[in-house]
Amino acid sequence: MTAQTPPTPPFRDPDLPFAKRIDDLLSRLTLDEKIGFLHQFAPAVERLGVAAFRTGQEALHGVAWMGPATVFPQAVGLGATWNPELVRRVGEAVSREARAMRARDERVGLNVWSPTVNLLRHPLWGRNEEGYSEDPGLTSAIATAYTRGLRGDHPVYWRTAPVLKHWLAHNNETDRDTSSSSVRPRVLHEYDLRAFRDTVEAGATAGVMPAYNLVNGRPNHVSPHLREQLRTWTEQDLLVCSDAGAPSNLVDSEHYFATHEEATAAALRAGVDSFTDHGTDSSKIVARVRGAFEQGLLTEADIDTAVRRQLSVRFRLGEFDPGADPYAGERDFDTPEHRALAQEAAEQAVVLLKNDDLLPLAPGTRVAVVGLLADECKLDWYSGSLLHRSTPLExxxxxxxxxxxxxxxxxxxVLLKTSAGTFLHVPPAPDTPGAARGTEGALDPALVAGRTDLPPLTAGAAGTELALADWGEGVLTLRAPDGRYLSVAEDGYVRASADQPGGWIVQETFRLEPHGDGHLLRHVGTGRHVQVAADGVKVAEGDPEVFELVVAERGEDAVTRAAGRADVVVVVAGNDPHINGRETEDRTTLRLPAQQELLLRAARAANPDTVLVLVSAYPYAVDPADLPAMLWTAHGGQATGTALARVLAGDVSPAGRLPQTWYADDADLPGLLDYDVIGGRQTYLYFEGTPLFPFGHGRSYASFSYGELTARVAGSAVRVAFTVTNTGAVTADEVPQLYARAVDPSVPRPRRELLAHRRVTLAPGESTGLSFELPLSAFAFWDVAAGRWRVEPGPYELLAGASSEDVRLRVTVTLDGEPTVPRPVLERGLAAVDFDEQSGTEIVDLTREAGDAVTAVAGKDGELLFRRCDFGGGVREVSVAVSGGGAVELSLDGGPAFALLSPREPTPGPYDYVTLTAPVTAAVAGVHDVRLRLRGPLRVARAGFSG
Structure with a gap:
């Protein structure tokens, strides 16, 4: 007999719809196999020929953590291009390299965790470099472009599957896994959700990653908004991947649930489909899911739902159709096109902040390039390894x-002299002969932190002169003459063994602490002091060495000499992306580090023709008054130096635009944890002060005129048109920006809000006409009284110009809409969270699963204001739903209280609500403003009124 070939299972049939194939594969998996899929590292199912799979591949501005790759500008730099089409091409190049790298190394994943669409609300956020903009519209435009590039353009199969980070309202590293962002409904809908929504609705997103923080008292990994918002925006299956370690945080640091089984079940039911926890060890997550299932906290249908979403992504990536996958043979890696694109992106990201005709530099100019970043090409935590590098000096x-x-x-x-009169000495590195800074290439790539095969530092009569760089806030690095940074390995010895500071815990940073007539040297990574022992220099507990700091040359003296010999000085200042402002660490100030301010002053004093170039992951507050020229760019990847040189020389006219407000002083900033952009008057949308440089700002070597602004309402849209003309002498890009503001709103609205923009290239004398069709929904706000979006009728001013403050043209249109009506409190009552204004309160979770309540900030009385509440012909009784202990006082129009309600004793727990009622002590009828005063630590869910 001839053996029959077994039939092809339906999940292998490329002619069937994905949904049917997923149904078939799900039906073949055992419960244990499905549970195994819930961890980031899903095992293979060999009996079905299903390969292992992992979620997660960092690709924020190039493929990260997998070795050499094309490195594009940081995300905030891509945002500064204001050019979605360019960013789409960058995303496409990154996805091509991910495919090419995966062909060589199966560890490279195709479910990419990028882009980051958290809004750059606060410039001291340590991860500012990862976002695109403080504006939700610009953020979503850039993020949509990047995801489209990552996804590819095939109608069925995806080149990579991008996951958006980090859901939701996440802008602080300080206590990031235990702090709660208090986000009122208007801010939630108009600001934080909007960037995610527009990007998801564009259709090129595979899912999202929840953030570490809590929102309104509830961890994002059990956010009801995953179900109530995210999954309503598209019919496509979306994969929700947890952030690393966050599932355990639900119990371990947040104490939100009592057991890991309860927490895991709640996260899975809320919508988390893949658990990133305990590295490659899936046993703990598997045990927790199995335990939750056995305790009845989960059903098999709950597990199936999560596995189905994972499989949907895997099918779209072509895993089960290798013969039909159009990207299976992708080999594009470090191509000339990718290198050219990296340079183009770096050039377009440069923002000219100020120019008093010093730039561009004339041919033959003698230039002094000075500063801590003058000969650096810095990488950040989410960079790949450099194949090519270009510093400003180069x-x-x-x-x-x-x-x-x-x-x-x-x-x-400096030299570090010990109490015994000896000096710290760096032994030569036997495997890096002749390595030096400022040469064509980087140091030997084998020089990485953590090496223990190099000799540790010693102390002797002949010391080694070290380069001491102060990065601010007392954090410094020390570097040997051959370019090697002092670093501490796991054995505790200090070696010159790193080519750059870096790593999750940076082992190359130190602090000098005054001690008697000398200094102690504390290693930041371990918190221990440096000691000198017979077997070498190390960090350890015990008696630290007291060093005398012997200065051989001050940095400002070298800068002064170089500046005095040059026609123009270019001071390159900024940050190291691994130090003082990065993931896990927020900044504390907008100011430049003191050493860099000192260098800038020295250069300016020696030569008035000084250009300040800031290369940084975030804004600084630098007084530009006595500087004739000033530029900013994010760390621009492999082409930083070439791009800056071409802009300074005038080969390229700069046209980058600031993606966030640059504030003039720390005093202008809100609190880091104040997420109420409306009440706190934050970002360019609401800020009423004078910024150092406004949102959208950026100058050019050309000049541009704007004219002929028209606007008319056409059905359900507003059509706007105007012209832009290059009135300068060079070809240049301009970024016309269109803003709107409600002229007479019934509630606080943005001072102006970006509705559209376009980056255009114009030759001298050339004009172009720009037109935009804006849906009426672009003028809507979230009406808390109605619980939905509403366009308010009335006049709206449209503003066209070169930045949010450089407005060239204005026109007013009158829109029809739904008129404002008083709140029908007799019918709907008042949800506490739907206030119009507040003071001294924060929003907390109504229950662990869903809803919001309001409580007073600890130690204060709180107040909620609800405007224009309609009591009809009158009310006789008021009720409030509360938990905890304290009192609620109600008054009208700022007058005396008409009701005071308080539980006889505190409720057993925060989610044990009771309804309190009281007669109204005075006639209450008609339309009034209502104030609820909250006294004590009680939670208020809502108030009701009856006639």
Whole structure:
């Protein structure tokens, strides 16, 4: 007999719809196999020929953590291009490299965890570099473009499957896994949700990743908004991947649930489909899911739902159709096109903040390039390894000639003298002969932190002169003359063994602490002091060494000499992305580090023709008054130096625009945990002060005129048109921006809000006409009284110009809409969270599963204001739903209280609500403003009124 070939199972049939194939595969999996799929590292199912799969591949601005890759500008730099089409091409290049790298290394994943669409609400956020903008519209435009590039353009199969980070209202690293963002409904809908919604609705997103923080007292990993908002925006299956370690945080740090089984079940039911926890060890998550199932906290249908969403992504990635996957043979990696695109993106990201005709630099100019970042090409936590690098010094020497470009780093050159009179000495590295900074390439790539095969530092009569760089807030690095940074390995010894500071815990940073007539040297990574022992220099508990700091040369002296010999000085300042402002660490100030301010002053004093170039992941507060020129760019990846040199030389006219407000002083900033952009008057939308540089700002080497602004209502849209003309002498890009504001709103609305923009290239004398069709929904706000979006009738001013403050043209249109009506409190009551204004309160969770309540900030009385409440012909009784202990006082129009309600004793727990009632002590009828005063630690869910 001839053996029969077994039939092809339906899940392998490419002619069937994905939904039917997923149904078939699900039906073949055992419960244990399905549970195994819920961990980030899903095992293979060999009996079905299903391969292992993992969620998660970082690809924020290039493929990260997997070795060499094309490195594009940081995300905030891509946001500064204001160019969605460019960003789409960057996303496409990144996804091509992910496919090419996966063909060589199966560890490279195709479910990419990017982009980050958290809004840059607060410039001190340590992860500012990861977001695109403070504006939800610009953020969603750039994020949508990037995801479209990552997804690819095939109608069925995806090149990679992007997951948006981090859901929701996440802008602080300080206590990030235990802090709660208090987000009122208007801010939630108009601001935080909007960037996610527009990007998801565009159709190129595979899912989201919840953030570590809590929102309104509830961890994001059990957010009801995953179900109530996210999954209503698209009919496509969306995969929700937890952030690393966050499932355990629900119990371990947040104490939100009593057991891990309860927490895991709640997260799965809320919508988390893949648990990123305990690294590659899936046993703990598997045991928790199994335990939750056995305790009746989960059903098999709950598990099936999560597995179905995972499988949907895997099918779209072509895993089960290798013969039909159009991307299976992708091999594009480090191509000339990708290198050119990295340079183009870096050039478009440069923002000219100020120029008093010093730039562009004339041919033959003698340039002094100085500063801690003058000869650096810095990477961040989400970068790949550099295949190519270009520092500002290298770029300018290439452009102007090495003989015309002088360099002074500006670090202090120091010797560390011990109490015994010896000096710290760096032994030579036997495997890196001749390695030096400022040469064509980087140091030997084998020089990475953590090496223990190099000799540790010693102490002797002949010391080694070290380059001391102070990065601010007392954090410094020390570098040997051959470029090696002092680092501490696991054995505790100090070695010159790192080519750059870096790592999750940076082992290359130290602090000098005054002690008697000298200093102690504390290692930041371990918190321990440096000791000198017979077997070498190390960090350890016990008696620390007291060092005398012997300064061989001050950095400002070297800068002064170089500046005095040059026609123009270019001071390159900014941050190291691994130090003082990064994931896990927020900044504390907008100011430049003191050493860099000192270098800037020295350069300016020696040469008035000084250009400040800020290369940074976030804004700084730098007084530009005595600077003739000032530029900013994010860390621009592999092409930073070439891009800056071409802009400084005038080969490219700068056209980057600020994606967030640059504030003039720390005093202008809200509290880091104040997420109420409306009440706190935050971002360009509401800020009423004078910024250092406004949102959308950026100058050019050309000049542009705007004219002929028209606007008319056409059905359900407003059609706007105007012209832009290059009135300058060079071809340049301009970024016309269109804003709107409600002229006479019934509630606080933005001072102006970006509705559209476009980046255009114009030759001298060339004009272009721009037109935009704006849906009427673009003018809507979230009406808390009605619980929905509403367009208010009345006049709206449209503003066209070169930034949010550089408005060139204005026109007013009158829109029809739904008129404002008083709140029908007799019918609907008042949900506490739907206040119009508040003071001294925060929003908390109504229950663990859903809803919001309001409580007074600890130690204060709180107040909620509800405007224009309609009591009809009158009310006789008021009720409030509360938990905890305290009192609620109600009054009208700022007058005396008409009701005071308080439980006889505190309720057993925060979710044990009771309804209190009281007669109204005075006639209450008609329309009034209602104030609820909250006294004590009680939670208020809602108030009701009856006639």
């Amino acid at each position: 770029g300018l020497r290439e452009r102007f000639g090495a003989e015309r470009v002088e360099f002074a780093e500006g670090v202090d050159r």
